[in-house]
Amino acid sequence: MKITKEEIAHVAKLARLSLDEDSIALFTKQVGDILAYMDKLNHLNTEGVPPTSHAILIANAFREDEMRPSISNEAALSNAPAKEDGVFVVPKVL
Amino acid sequence: MELYELTIHEAHELLRKREISSREITESVLDRIDAVEDRVGAYITVTKDQALAHADAADESIKNGDCTPLTGVPLSIKDIICTKGIPTTCASKILKGFIPPYDSTVVQRLKTVNAVIVGKTNLDEFGMGSSTENSAIKTTRNPWDLERIPGGSSGGSAATVASDMCIGSLGTDTGGSIRQPSSHCGVVGLKPTYGRVSRFGLVAFASSLDQIGPIAKDVTDAALLLNVISGHDPNDSTSVQREVPDYTKALVSGLKGVTVGIPTGYDREGVDPDVMGAFQKAVQVIEGLGATCREIILPHNDYSVAVYYLIAPAEASSNLARYDGVKYGFREDSSEDLLKMYSSTRSTGFGPEVQRRIILGTYALSAGYYDAYYGKASQVRTLITEDYKKAFEICDVILTPAAPTPAFRLGEKIEDPLTMYLSDIFTLSANLAGIPGVSVPCGFSQAGLPIGLQILASHFNEAKFLKVAYCFEQATEHHIQKPQFHNS
Numbered sequence: 001m002k003i004t005k006e007e008i009a010h011v012a013k014l015a016r017l018s019l020d021e022d023s024i025a026l027f028t029k030q031v032g033d034i035l036a037y038m039d040k041l042n043h044l045n046t047e048g049v050p051p052t053s054h055a056i057l058i059a060n061a062f063r064e065d066e067m068r069p070s071i072s073n074e075a076a077l078s079n080a081p082a083k084e085d086g087v088f089v090v091p092k093v094l
Numbered sequence: 095m096e097l098y099e100l101t102i103h104e105a106h107e108l109l110r111k112r113e114i115s116s117r118e119i120t121e122s123v124l125d126r127i128d129a130v131e132d133r134v135g136a137y138i139t140v141t142k143d144q145a146l147a148h149a150d151a152a153d154e155s156i157k158n159g160d161c162t163p164l165t166g167v168p169l170s171i172k173d174i175i176c177t178k179g180i181p182t183t184c185a186s187k188i189l190k191g192f193i194p195p196y197d198s199t200v201v202q203r204l205k206t207v208n209a210v211i212v213g214k215t216n217l218d219e220f221g222m223g224s225s226t227e228n229s230a231i232k233t234t235r236n237p238w239d240l241e242r243i244p245g246g247s248s249g250g251s252a253a254t255v256a257s258d259m260c261i262g263s264l265g266t267d268t269g270g271s272i273r274q275p276s277s278h279c280g281v282v283g284l285k286p287t288y289g290r291v292s293r294f295g296l297v298a299f300a301s302s303l304d305q306i307g308p309i310a311k312d313v314t315d316a317a318l319l320l321n322v323i324s325g326h327d328p329n330d331s332t333s334v335q336r337e338v339p340d341y342t343k344a345l346v347s348g349l350k351g352v353t354v355g356i357p358t359g360y361d362r363e364g365v366d367p368d369v370m371g372a373f374q375k376a377v378q379v380i381e382g383l384g385a386t387c388r389e390i391i392l393p394h395n396d397y398s399v400a401v402y403y404l405i406a407p408a409e410a411s412s413n414l415a416r417y418d419g420v421k422y423g424f425r426e427d428s429s430e431d432l433l434k435m436y437s438s439t440r441s442t443g444f445g446p447e448v449q450r451r452i453i454l455g456t457y458a459l460s461a462g463y464y465d466a467y468y469g470k471a472s473q474v475r476t477l478i479t480e481d482y483k484k485a486f487e488i489c490d491v492i493l494t495p496a497a498p499t500p501a502f503r504l505g506e507k508i509e510d511p512l513t514m515y516l517s518d519i520f521t522l523s524a525n526l527a528g529i530p531g532v533s534v535p536c537g538f539s540q541a542g543l544p545i546g547l548q549i550l551a552s553h554f555n556e557a558k559f560l561k562v563a564y565c566f567e568q569a570t571e572h573h574i575q576k577p578q579f580h581n582s
Contacts (some may be wrong), residue, residue, distance in 0.1 A: 008453060015411060015456040016418070017449055018437040031454055033512050038400045041470050044477075051472030052479060054332075055288040055302055055528025056553060061331035075195035079422035088420050091432045 097122035102315040116166025120149035136253035140213040152208040170260035173214035176295040185229035188443030198295020215250030237577040242501040245275030252279035270521025273533040277496035277546025288528035289334040292327030300409035317341035344557035349383040355390035355489030372537030372545040398523040404471035411455030479527040486552040496533035496546035535572035
């Protein structure tokens with residue numbers, strides 16, 4: 001399965017990256033090489049093998065839903081590139 | 095001997111007896127940074143004033159009779175671990191100006207015992223790389239040969255330890271990022287079991303693989319650091335509720351009754367002959383100390399590069415979605431359109447390797463390809479984990495080289511991502527299986543570059559490899575050698 005420039009451009013859009021033509025060409029080649037290497041996985045029969053999502057056995061970690069101290073609104077906004085009246089500011093959506 | 099050359103346990107003895115003060119050793123380390131940092135380039139931030147304030151607080155605590163093994167000891171921290179009030183860059187342009195409003199749990203724990211933080215170390219951007227060349231901030235050089243890479247991604251931390259610009263350090267390991275640079279820099283690097291150390295305040299790269307661990311001048315120091323950073327944390331639900339042993343108790347002589355496994359096929363093509371020679375000698379030393387060696391088979395180990403480079407980028411593509419120019423760091427401000435602001439911020443803010451992995455990961459998770467890539471990789475991950483489970487039924491620890499070659503030259507592999515990925519062949523599978531591993535110095539190449547021995551153990555059995563590593567270290571002198579800062 002060969003990855004195309006169009007697919008790279010599509011995935012970049014999904015990932016919110018704007019790539020120029022040169023980057024698309026380079027990534028098409030490099031990601032294509034990497035995926036060709038990954039093809040070796042298809043030589044393995046994994047029928048019935050459960051997937052691992054977590055490296056150690058750990059069940060849901062529950063805790064009481066209690067109020068705890070957390071960082072202040074001011075601290076949470078302290079790194080924002082743009083803020084106003086205690087909220088993040090972004091370009092117009094509508 | 096200069097104070098900056100001390101190990102943690104040597105410094106602790108002198109601090110405890112009050113023969114030196116924390117201020118003296120901290121000033122010595124800061125002077126050392128002034129003298130050699132220009133050549134090595136391992137620090138992103140040196141926190142001189144805060145370090146001296148920490149040192150004075152430590153001296154006060156020692157005066158009051160409170161001197162734990164890390165009290166007053168100058169340490170460096172990889173710059174992907176959040177430090178309140180100190181910039182945390184992840185060596186990325188996208189976190190430009192980010193100052194964490196809170197401390198990571200490991201840093202809190204260090205502060206509780208009055209350790210001294212001297213600075214934040216360089217890395218591959220967000221931990222993505224094997225050479226520290228993917229830093230958007232600076233180039234770090236290997237103290238043993240300034241034309242070579244220090245390894246990565248914790249290359250800055252390993253270089254600060256190797257060049258005595260700190261007494262010990264914390265790095266992070268997602269696919270070998272503690273063990274491989276430790277191997278290349280001739281120091282001890284330990285990746286704990288997944289869940290042993292809290293990841294709260296560690297900027298996430300691949301959440302099912304990331305783990306914080308010590309980089310140190312010897313095995314005893316690694317155990318002392320591990321003692322302090324381990325343990326459950328309510329702020330990280332993947333950290334386990336399990337008692338933390340005193341890891342220094344494992345540091346006793348004699349390997350009688352210990353079975354070490356050597357995987358068949360580790361000597362495949364591509365392993366440097368000097369690495370092979372040093373590894374085989376190390377195995378002989380360990381046998382000579384009383385251990386029994388036997389061959390083991392890890393049938394799916396050959397698939398670990400393919401599995402890792404699907405799972406890690408998939409998780410990264412999701413974790414790095416948070417960098418959108420809104421909440422912190424850098425924003426490309428030219429656009430009046432929200433979606434354009436997101437994509438121009440991300441394209442300008444992330445470096446090429448990070449973008450490549452986001453693309454690869456997004457592709458592996460995308461509709462139509464999920465089963466073929468991410469799904470398949472997650473199944474093979476199970477097979478890799480089962481291989482280890484079976485192997486540890488017949489041996490206590492497993493030995494391999496930490497890396498297939500000594501440190502390569504700056505620029506040698508940067509244009510060819512797949513070749514760079516293949517250099518992680520010996521370290522990746524431990525992260526996939528969640529098991530702990532350590533790299534200890536085991537010799538030098540003909541060109542004088544350090545070589546590391548990797549020792550792996552089963553889940554939560556760090557004590558088993560610490561014992562083997564300690565006995566090996568006692569029987570050899572590789573860890574005492576110091577770099578002379580020469581250009582090749």
